[in-house]
Amino acid sequence: MKKKMIIPIFLPELACPGRCVFCNQFLISGQKGVPDESEIGRIIERNLSTRSAGIRQVEIAFYGGSFTLLSLQEQQRLLAIAGFYVKSGNVDGIRISTRPDAITVENLQLLSANHVSQVELGAQSFDDEVLRASGRGYNSDAIEVAAQKIREAGLELGIQLMIGLPADTLSKALDGARRVVGLGAHTSRIYPALVVEDTALARMWRAGEFQPLSINAAVSWIRKMRDILYQGRVKILRIGLHPSLDLQSSALLAGPYHPGLRQLVEAARWRAQFLRFFYPKSGVLGKNRVYGEPLTIQAHPDMMGFLVGPGGINKKFLSRRFRKVVFMQDDRLIGEENTGRWRYSYGQVEEEILFF
Numbered sequence: 001m002k003k004k005m006i007i008p009i010f011l012p013e014l015a016c017p018g019r020c021v022f023c024n025q026f027l028i029s030g031q032k033g034v035p036d037e038s039e040i041g042r043i044i045e046r047n048l049s050t051r052s053a054g055i056r057q058v059e060i061a062f063y064g065g066s067f068t069l070l071s072l073q074e075q076q077r078l079l080a081i082a083g084f085y086v087k088s089g090n091v092d093g094i095r096i097s098t099r100p101d102a103i104t105v106e107n108l109q110l111l112s113a114n115h116v117s118q119v120e121l122g123a124q125s126f127d128d129e130v131l132r133a134s135g136r137g138y139n140s141d142a143i144e145v146a147a148q149k150i151r152e153a154g155l156e157l158g159i160q161l162m163i164g165l166p167a168d169t170l171s172k173a174l175d176g177a178r179r180v181v182g183l184g185a186h187t188s189r190i191y192p193a194l195v196v197e198d199t200a201l202a203r204m205w206r207a208g209e210f211q212p213l214s215i216n217a218a219v220s221w222i223r224k225m226r227d228i229l230y231q232g233r234v235k236i237l238r239i240g241l242h243p244s245l246d247l248q249s250s251a252l253l254a255g256p257y258h259p260g261l262r263q264l265v266e267a268a269r270w271r272a273q274f275l276r277f278f279y280p281k282s283g284v285l286g287k288n289r290v291y292g293e294p295l296t297i298q299a300h301p302d303m304m305g306f307l308v309g310p311g312g313i314n315k316k317f318l319s320r321r322f323r324k325v326v327f328m329q330d331d332r333l334i335g336e337e338n339t340g341r342w343r344y345s346y347g348q349v350e351e352e353i354l355f356f
């Protein structure tokens with residue numbers, strides 16, 4: 001597997017036309033301000049010094065603000081700092097994130113000419129009602145137009161989605177995932193809306209006008225979105241926020257925050273597989289039985305963490321039915337994080353299953 005290292009440079013809310021209802025990038029990134037030129041250099045150097053032998057590709061990413069709403073001169077200045085490391089051969093490319101209503105052909109040309117390989121659009125939702133209720137200031141047409149321009153410029157397209165915003169529903173979230181596939185995005189990120197201190201959402205939540213998703217609902221929605229994105233060959237770079245010290249303390253007021261949200265989602269997918277194979281409604285493995293022989297499950301080492309689940313959640317689940325559950329690694333079962341084959345054996349029964 002080609003391992004990639006992303007060096008994030010957070011520019012909290014830099015050039016944003018206003019603060020969106022859910023956003024407080026200072027608390028989310030744990031940063032007090034925008035780093036200056038020498039600090040950006042130090043962040044890059046520090047990250048490069050930790051590069052391990054398995055890393056095949058390194059990219060510098062400008063996140064957390066509206067990069068393309070900076071003046072062209074300011075964009076060029078930041079890109080030149082990162083570009084120095086591209087020219088020296090230590091870094092392979094640059095990526096930036098921005099708003100869908102801040103994409104112009106002229107700007108894309110500047111990005112292309114300065115080693116930018118990917119533009120991530122903070123779309124959040126493709127539903128106009130959700131976009132309006134969240135004060136995003138653009139509609140779904142703007143996302144489509146921006147995405148098309150990025151693809152036409154020959155740049156990779158990334159799209160960030162947020163679930164559980166005001167007026168959001170499961171079917172709107174699933175439609176968003178389908179639209180991301182339809183636009184030919186290369187990558188995606190999914191974040192659940194959290195109630196963070198000093199935001200409009202916090203005021204709405206305190207007034208009883210907004211209720212965030214529960215953690216179970218967030219896992220369930222994301223599991224379904226994840227399947228749509230994977231089947232559409234859109235790589236999911238991240239599910240949920242990076243754990244940051246501030247968010248784990250008083251800054252997070254409510255919402256489905258979990259430091260291992262992706263692991264919960266993937267573990268839930270595996271549980272669905274186990275339900276299918278070990279909890280059929282009829283047959284030998286019928287309901288309400290406990291089995292005495294060991295159940296052995298084999299999978300690629302890359303899948304093992306998801307398969308067992310955070311805190312052994314899936315092992316505990318299976319242990320309710322089987323007296324003994326054994327997980328074994330087998331690297332011949334080709335896997336990439338969460339796809340590939342897995343095998344189980346119980347008594348005389350042995351089966352190998354293709355899993356996407």
Ligand code: SF4
Nearest residue numbers: 016019020023064065
């Ligand atoms: S545009 Fe993005 S970074 Fe800026 S305030 Fe809105 S969500 Fe936050």
